[in-house]
Amino acid sequence: MEQVSGKIGDFHVSVRKRARYVNEDLCTGCGSCAEKCPTMAVDVFNAGLGRRKAIYKYFPQGIPSVFTIDAPECRQLGQGKKCGICAKVCQAGAIDYGQKDSIVHLEVGAIILATGYEVFDPSVIPEYAYDRIANVVTALEFERLLSASGPTAGHLDRPSDLELEKEIEEIRKEAKKLDRQIRQLEEKHGRSSASVIEQVAGGADKELRDWAAQAEKLLTMEKSLAELEKRKAAAQPARKLAFIQCVGSRDFRYNRFCSSYCCMHSVKEAMIAFEHDNDVRSTIFCMDLRAVGRGFEEYKLRGGSQAGITYLRGRVAEINEDEARNPVVWYESTTSRQVIHETFDMVILATACIPSSSASKVAELFEVELDENGFFKTDPLAPLNTSRQGIFTCGCAQGPMDIPESVAQASSAAARAAEVVSPARRSA
Ligand SMILES: Cc1cc2nc3c(=O)[nH]c(=O)nc-3n(C[C@H](O)[C@H](O)[C@H](O)COP(=O)(O)OP(=O)(O)OC[C@H]3O[C@@H](n4cnc5c(N)ncnc54)[C@H](O)[C@@H]3O)c2cc1C
Numbered sequence: 001m002e003q004v005s006g007k008i009g010d011f012h013v014s015v016r017k018r019a020r021y022v023n024e025d026l027c028t029g030c031g032s033c034a035e036k037c038p039t040m041a042v043d044v045f046n047a048g049l050g051r052r053k054a055i056y057k058y059f060p061q062g063i064p065s066v067f068t069i070d071a072p073e074c075r076q077l078g079q080g081k082k083c084g085i086c087a088k089v090c091q092a093g094a095i096d097y098g099q100k101d102s103i104v105h106l107e108v109g110a111i112i113l114a115t116g117y118e119v120f121d122p123s124v125i126p127e128y129a130y131d132r133i134a135n136v137v138t139a140l141e142f143e144r145l146l147s148a149s150g151p152t153a154g155h156l157d158r159p160s161d162l163e164l165e166k167e168i169e170e171i172r173k174e175a176k177k178l179d180r181q182i183r184q185l186e187e188k189h190g191r192s193s194a195s196v197i198e199q200v201a202g203g204a205d206k207e208l209r210d211w212a213a214q215a216e217k218l219l220t221m222e223k224s225l226a227e228l229e230k231r232k233a234a235a236q237p238a239r240k241l242a243f244i245q246c247v248g249s250r251d252f253r254y255n256r257f258c259s260s261y262c263c264m265h266s267v268k269e270a271m272i273a274f275e276h277d278n279d280v281r282s283t284i285f286c287m288d289l290r291a292v293g294r295g296f297e298e299y300k301l302r303g304g305s306q307a308g309i310t311y312l313r314g315r316v317a318e319i320n321e322d323e324a325r326n327p328v329v330w331y332e333s334t335t336s337r338q339v340i341h342e343t344f345d346m347v348i349l350a351t352a353c354i355p356s357s358s359a360s361k362v363a364e365l366f367e368v369e370l371d372e373n374g375f376f377k378t379d380p381l382a383p384l385n386t387s388r389q390g391i392f393t394c395g396c397a398q399g400p401m402d403i404p405e406s407v408a409q410a411s412s413a414a415a416r417a418a419e420v421v422s423p424a425r426r427s428a
């Protein structure tokens with residue numbers, strides 16, 4: 001949104017439509033461009049756990065099913081290099097490197113702010129070591145790991161093992177390059193690298209010394225590759241899981257409020273992990289498990305009796321890591337009154353639901369108020385009304401809530417907006 005003016009029943013809104021460098025009327029969503037694109041970029045939708053091409057679809061079920069070029073990552077658009085492969089392979093002629101942002105002007109009677117939420121960054125909580133221990137992940141990252149369309153196709157591979165794979169791939173690539181250079185030297189001089197290493201030991205010129213250093217570096221790389229491959233072969237999927245609730249919620253240091261949906265998504269994630277592999281055992285650490293909703297308590301109990309979930313009352317004090325990169329969870333059991341530590345394969349943090357980072361900018365633009373937590377302020381007696389007439393809000397933009405509640409609110413907001421615009425429509 002660039003500009004908003006007017007009043008209830010007669011708003012004028014300017015929206016910036018960003019260039020996607022693909023003509024959406026022509027693109028069929030066939031994916032040939034992404035198949036051939038040579039550039040890899042971090043996959044934001046998969047919480048940075050996977051990689052995608054520079055021409056991409058944000059997520060598989062996105063509507064419209066149209067591709068977009070990530071301009072800063074694209075060789076042609078962002079890096080000043082020659083490429084143009086996607087334009088060559090696109091049979092629909094949909095690629096348009098010259099496309100520009102455009103401004104769309106809308107005349108509307110009512111507005112609904114549905115900008116949702118963001119997840120709290122747990123790296124600010126030092127005791128959970130999220131930024132130091134690879135196998136401590138957020139619930140959103142875990143959700144992507146569990147997903148069949150996610151970076152591991154739904155297998156519970158540990159992030160430390162994914163890091164290992166990446167390390168192997170990088171060393172292998174570098175070793176291949178070095179091997180090629182050494183072979184060229186061997187061919188050129190008609191002698192083996194081993195003989196050069198031997199000669200250098202007794203003193204030699206710079207070219208031979210460099211050659212010997214390269215050959216020795218390759219040997220070291222091959223040794224560490226063998227070691228890493230051995231570790232990769234021994235890697236096991238995560239089976240012992242710890243879920244930690246209220247991470248950044250109900251915590252006076254960060255947010256006092258309850259994020260409302262995280263108790264249930266932790267039970268859900270533990271259930272899905274168990275369905276995927278019946279050897280999975282999960283412990284959910286919570287102050288209390290808030291299963292508020294029809295059938296939610298029964299779902300929670302079913303998790304305990306049929307899906308290997310243990311509910312443990314206790315706030316985790318610290319997480320550290322053992323030599324096998326397993327997270328070790330330290331907590332006080334409030335039932336046995338003992339400080340206990342237990343080793344898990346992975347720890348999943350149920351992070352708080354916080355206001356979208358654009359909320360204050362949106363509030364300023366639309367001249368609506370925010371509440372004390374930074375969500376759009378609503379009228380307690382008309383919960384979809386913002387502080388400005390004709391502007392409504394729904395879903396997590398006004399506070400934490402789950403999908404069914406967000407959808408119900410969205411329907412209500414649409415009905416409230418229709419109330420505003422329908423008299424104008426009737427007279428038109
Ligand atoms: C790990 C995890 C698992 C969950 N699992 C479940 C579950 O199983 N069941 C359940 O009921 N709930 C679940 N939830 C909660 C669920 O995600 C929310 O209830 C739901 O997404 C809220 O919908 P929303 O449309 O209000 O907000 P959002 O889903 O956040 O959508 C808001 C949209 O607005 C866009 N936006 C934001 N700012 C702007 C702007 N300035 N301009 C244009 N667009 C903007 C955002 O990009 C986003 O696409 C889960 C949450 C998490 C974190």
Ligand code: SF4
Pocket residue numbers: 022026027028029030031032033034067089090091092093094095
């Ligand atoms: S841009 Fe072209 S090649 Fe890429 S998905 Fe669309 S139609 Fe297919």
Ligand code: SF4
Pocket residue numbers: 245246247249250257258259260261262263264288289290350
């Ligand atoms: S829903 Fe559960 S985990 Fe989330 S903040 Fe509330 S009590 Fe904590």
